[in-house]
Amino acid sequence: MTTHISTLGELLTSAGTQWRVYDIGRRITKIDKKQFDQIENTQVPYPYPLGGHALMAIQFWDNQATLDPYVWFLKFPLDEQSKLNIASRDHFASMVIEALGTQLTGEAAQGKLDNNPYVYTPNANKLAAFNALMKCELKRPASKYYETVEQYFTSHGQTDWQSLALQGLADYALRLAHGQNQANLMALWSTLPAQVQSPLAAMLEHVSISTELTEFLQTQLHAHLTTDNLAGAINSFRAMSGSHGLGLIAQSVDQLLASEQSLEADILLTIAGRGWETLTEPDRLYTFMDKAAQNSQIEGLFESIFADLVAIPILRPHVLGLLRAQNRSETLSRAIGRLFS
Template sequence: MTTHISTLGELLTSAGTQWRVYDIGRRITKIDKKQFDQIENTQVPYPYPLGGHALLAIQFWDNQATLDPYVWFLKFPLDEQSKLNIASRDHFASMVLEALGTQLTGEAAQGKLDNNPYVYTPNANKLAAFNALMKCELKRPASKYYESVEHYFTTQGKTDWQGLALQGLADFAMRLPHSQNQANLIALWPNLPEQVQSPLAAMIEHVSISTELTENLLRDLDKSVSNKQLYGAVNNFRAMSGSHGLGLIAQAVDSLLQSELSTEADILLTIAGRGWETLTDPDRLYMFMDKAAQNNQVEGIFESIFTDLVAIPMLRPHVLGLLRAQNRSETLSRAIGRLFS
């Protein structure tokens, strides 16, 4: 690296680009530039670690460009405190400078980073959701697949769902405030076939949905719980998990943890992956980890959930507090003991 460029933010700015950063590991979440600068300078831990890594999407474009922005999907290791591994970041930046100099955009830049060890390809759900979000933020038209999905909901499911594309569902999810989309979704959601509801839930989880939609999803979740319908409970929780209504999400977690589905692996992993903000409540966290300890379907699930949650900065002190908790259940105490065996 040069003496003038010490962070990715500086590299992007010095190349004359406009840029934005998103976490795409847990939920697609914009990281503002001040926070990203603090992350890059290891002043703060990475807020949304997943599997010991920061999974980033960096979108950038030339001030004069009329083309679509460029996107780097990057995966950087984090240390035990969830702070960015600076050596890896520096290695990536030096490889960029070597391959591209400061000409990050234009035809010459295409394909130059294909074999870069820090570049990765997100799964199909994340790619579709990110693409749909970018089109909305840049005020670009939706993909060609959107119209058939919108028509499916306008006709209340009377058309064939088998022709609906994942990208079209993502575009629909990001355009819920448009026209009658939200009202049509609320009307049809409980009766959607699982083949539509599950991928759509995977898109809506990245959307800050309205209170009205959150309340409807919570009601449907409670019905699914009463009927012991696992996929319905999971889909409803996924779909509502991006809402700003944290109190409603907490109600949903409590409903799931008090149900007969509470020790199901799919329920536990969905709460850990998408409802982690609710687990700052000590009683809820205790109940959740106790349910994880009771799961005997998936070997090592307690250990993997503990490792995942203890890495999240906002949860770390609460999760470590479990190690000192008095009056733990025997099942939870045994599970915690396995962490150190």
């Protein structure tokens, strides 16, 4: 391998590895190689920007490897159009070549990139969810913490919830199709202590759950909104947000925006962070941004949500369209005016 490497894909392939790429900024989502090549060549913007960066996990392994794959957790800056900063990518690639040469795997590679400025450590929730997903994709056994969680749900919560580990909850979330796992989850969901329901929801948002479970969680969401249970409503929405049932998620966003809790910062931030795909519908986006403009709990909330959503390629034209929208509410017009003051 020479230093004439123009993309990370070339670097990994030239080193004789098999590899996969995932976005882990918003929701853990696989990025196929064709799309990743287009991203690296700035032909398309990064699809899931977060805070002006691409947060990705690159999993790779030697063709003869018997050990678990290696993973780079990387954070690269994006430009104002959410396209990859090529200079940063090239800098990372050159540092890899300098540190590792042609040997990206094996004991000699361990720890060589610990101080690399583009390597970062995801939060505990993302790490647990990613680890659980990798074990499923590689058909490896779940972690040693899984059985305790499975027993907790099998016994309908009769065991001590304090014995449950985050990694075990992640493994359970990725294995809902096993045995009675989904049925047991649905039976126990509404009575789960917050210390279990909240981290479990954080795991489920990375899972393409079944339509049955999505509909169940939508019913739970409605019930929590009716009883003014903000935390329960947010957990139910987070847990369903990774479902392929986008119509059900859109209905749930509409329920949240029509509720008395719609101005709550936690509701607005949850929709922006987990339900952004539903905001391509102009009326829903307008309602959402109008609610954000009315929020007075957090100074600068509207501006931060606007900046977050306008960076997402599928939303950018719709969010920019708000700047030209006629008949905006006075509150929304003032909030948009603050963007330019």
